[in-house]
Amino acid sequence: MLGRNLCLENESGQRRKLIITETEAYHGLDDLASHASKGKTERNKLMFGPANFWYLYLCYGMHWMLNLVTGERDNPSAVFIRATDEISGPGRLTKALGIDNRFHGLKNSPLSKLWLEDSTSKPLDIQRGPRIGVENAGPVWSKKAYRFWFSKVSSLG
DNA sequence: ACCGTGATTGAG
DNA sequence: TCAATCACGGTT
Numbered sequence: 376m377l378g379r380n381l382c383l384e385n386e387s388g389q390r391r392k393l394i395i396t397e398t399e400a401y402h403g404l405d406d407l408a409s410h411a412s413k414g415k416t417e418r419n420k421l422m423f424g425p426a427n428f429w430y431l432y433l434c435y436g437m438h439w440m441l442n443l444v445t446g447e448r449d450n451p452s453a454v455f456i457r458a459t460d461e462i463s464g465p466g467r468l469t470k471a472l473g474i475d476n477r478f479h480g481l482k483n484s485p486l487s488k489l490w491l492e493d494s495t496s497k498p499l500d501i502q503r504g505p506r507i508g509v510e511n512a513g514p515v516w517s518k519k520a521y522r523f524w525f526s527k528v529s530s531l532g
Numbered sequence: 533a534c535c536g537t538g539a540t541t542g543a544g
Numbered sequence: 545t546c547a548a549t550c551a552c553g554g555t556t
Contacts, residue, residue, distance in 0.1 A: 399551070408551070418540060436537030438552050455551060466552045508551050 411451035438466030
């Protein structure tokens with residue numbers, strides 16, 4: 376997903392496309408940093424469904440967090456979108472784009488007005504490191520280098 | 533370092 | 545019921 380475009384269509388039919396520059400992986404039932412690690416609940420049940428659906432949840436009562444379910448049914452993995460070009464921070468991203476729980480459970484598709492597509496740019500310098508804000512996920516999972524980002528792109532014209 | 537803010541969760 | 549938690553962001 377890094378380097379791909381996050382695309383949004385508003386009520387007027389205008390489209391906005393931003394390059395995804397930072398993501399985090401949340402990897403299955405074992406991942407103590409993942410909502411899914413405690414089993415299926417009302418909030419996270421979407422993660423246990425098929426891949427390619429948006430998973431939104433409210434964090435700290437204020438910030439909508441945008442994820443894409445990536446694991447197939449009963450394999451609750453997801454990718455958390457933390458930043459794009461122009462917008463840093465997962466909460467600021469959704470706020471800037473007007474993304475909230477209206478997209479929760481919708482498919483990654485233009486029909487949902489929120490979707491991914493290939494970009495004309497490719498990341499040149501992908502880096503990885505520990506995920507943010509998961510210090511309480513235990514000594515192993517809090518340190519996994521499951522955050523990915525880049526700063527340079529090559530334009531394919 | 534601290535706190536706003538409110539849904540979610542599991543315990544009782 | 546209820547208290548603790550929380551994949552953040554802005555301010556001290």
